[in-house]
Amino acid sequence: xxxxxxxxxxxxxxxxxxxIFCIGVMGVLFRRNAIIIFMSVELMLNAxxxxxxxxxxxxxxxxxxxxxxxxxxxxxxxxxxxLAILMxxxxxxxxxxxDVLNNIKW
Amino acid sequence: MQISQYLFFFLSFVAIFSALMVxxxxxxxxxxLYLIITFFAIAGxxxxxxxxxxxxVELIVYAGAIMVLFLYVIMMLNLNKEVEPHKKNIPKIxxxxxxxxxxxxxxxxxxxxxxxxxxxxxxxxIGLVENLGKIxxxxxxxxxxxxxxxxxxxxxxxxxxxLSKKEIN
Numbered sequence: 001x002x003x004x005x006x007x008x009x010x011x012x013x014x015x016x017x018x019x020i021f022c023i024g025v026m027g028v029l030f031r032r033n034a035i036i037i038f039m040s041v042e043l044m045l046n047a048x049x050x051x052x053x054x055x056x057x058x059x060x061x062x063x064x065x066x067x068x069x070x071x072x073x074x075x076x077x078x079x080x081x082x083l084a085i086l087m088x089x090x091x092x093x094x095x096x097x098x099d100v101l102n103n104i105k106w
Numbered sequence: 107m108q109i110s111q112y113l114f115f116f117l118s119f120v121a122i123f124s125a126l127m128v129x130x131x132x133x134x135x136x137x138x139l140y141l142i143i144t145f146f147a148i149a150g151x152x153x154x155x156x157x158x159x160x161x162x163v164e165l166i167v168y169a170g171a172i173m174v175l176f177l178y179v180i181m182m183l184n185l186n187k188e189v190e191p192h193k194k195n196i197p198k199i200x201x202x203x204x205x206x207x208x209x210x211x212x213x214x215x216x217x218x219x220x221x222x223x224x225x226x227x228x229x230x231x232i233g234l235v236e237n238l239g240k241i242x243x244x245x246x247x248x249x250x251x252x253x254x255x256x257x258x259x260x261x262x263x264x265x266x267x268x269l270s271k272k273e274i275n
Binding site: 007008011012014015016018019020021022023024025026027029030031033035036038039040042043046049050053054056057060061062065066068069070072073074075076077078079080081083084085086087088090096 | 108
């Protein structure tokens, strides 16, 4: 049985989260700047956070919100380390273009 | 339509529009600012869903700390405008097409999903600070992951400091 809280069915939140997630996927595939790719990954994480909070509210279970809390924790730590790696790459190659990093290519 | 639906649509359009502008705009500083607007819209959605603590945490952590870190890095690397030559058109078209295909696939899969409802004793106050805090600090709840996340932060800090030291030749 689908239920509606304050006039918004859960399906709308699912569609919204899917749209923002796919915009993030498009950003990762579409851009060449490493910083923009990183920001698209953050966009994807936020889409998932939104969906988890929506379900947590609709089902009355607080595990969703606790999990969102931990996802934010991990995202913050990952951004710190990721940007440090990015700075090291820039120091070596003088460019943030990801097509420059093709040393593994055979 | 009720007021709440107008509010939902307004927040959703702001979020989707600024998310699109993040990946479309060429200037990285503009992309960061659009992403901050997206985070504000998502924090508005959290407040709409009565998750007050997570809305504030999102504003402080994401829009306040992570985006400022991005801006520091962009300023330090001096990326005013994208100076690299862009991809050729064929990979761009394929990228947009595959992302739209993913979106259609997910929407179709999730369209007919029936949400199983738990019994009617649903608590609408689970997002408030004291209720969420009770769950986080409960011994049988999530206290162990909460304390381990502090070790995660310590390792991230050590890693970031170590990685960004200049090499002494």
